[in-house]
Amino acid sequence: MDDTQSTKPDFAGPFTSVPVEITVSVGRARPLVRDLIGLGENAILTLDxxxxxxxxxxxxxxxxxRGQLEELEGDQDGxxxxxxxxxxxVPDGKE
Known part of the structure; x- marks a missing residue:
């Protein structure tokens, strides 16, 4: 059994096969507009x-x-x- 299978809760129901998109955020930047306009190829944007x-x-x-980024190996190398x-x-009732 791989790590993704080891701690899965046992849910049943019609919604369990609906895909959900997860966004992974590695950081944020808050440059000034004048700095953003000046960015070009090979520019570096520092994150927080x-x-x-x-x-x-x-x-x-x-x-x-929250999680740690990892690089896969084997047939999914890279x-x-x-x-x-x-x-x-997530608190109950929060929207």
């Missing part, structure tokens, strides 16, 4: 995170988890993945 900092996983605009390190508790 370090390489070793956790990434954030969002469904829509809701933060749902592809990125996220190892979950924290599941964020």
């Amino acid at each position: 995170k370090r390489v070793e900092d956790p990434v954030e996983l969002f469904v829509g605009d809701q933060l749902v988890a 592809r990125l993945a996220v190892r979950l390190i924290e599941i964020v508790t």
Whole structure:
């Protein structure tokens, strides 16, 4: 059994096969418009995170988890993945 299968909750129902898009955020930048306009090829945009900092996983605009980026090996060599390190508790009734 691989890591993705080991801690799956046992849910049943018609919505379990609906795909959900997850956005992974590695950081944010807040440049001034004048600086943004001046960006060109090979420009560097500094983010508010370090390489070793956790990434954030969002469904829509809701933060749902944090994780560490990893590079896959084998037949998926070079592809990125996220190892979950924290599941964020969403308060009931929050929209």
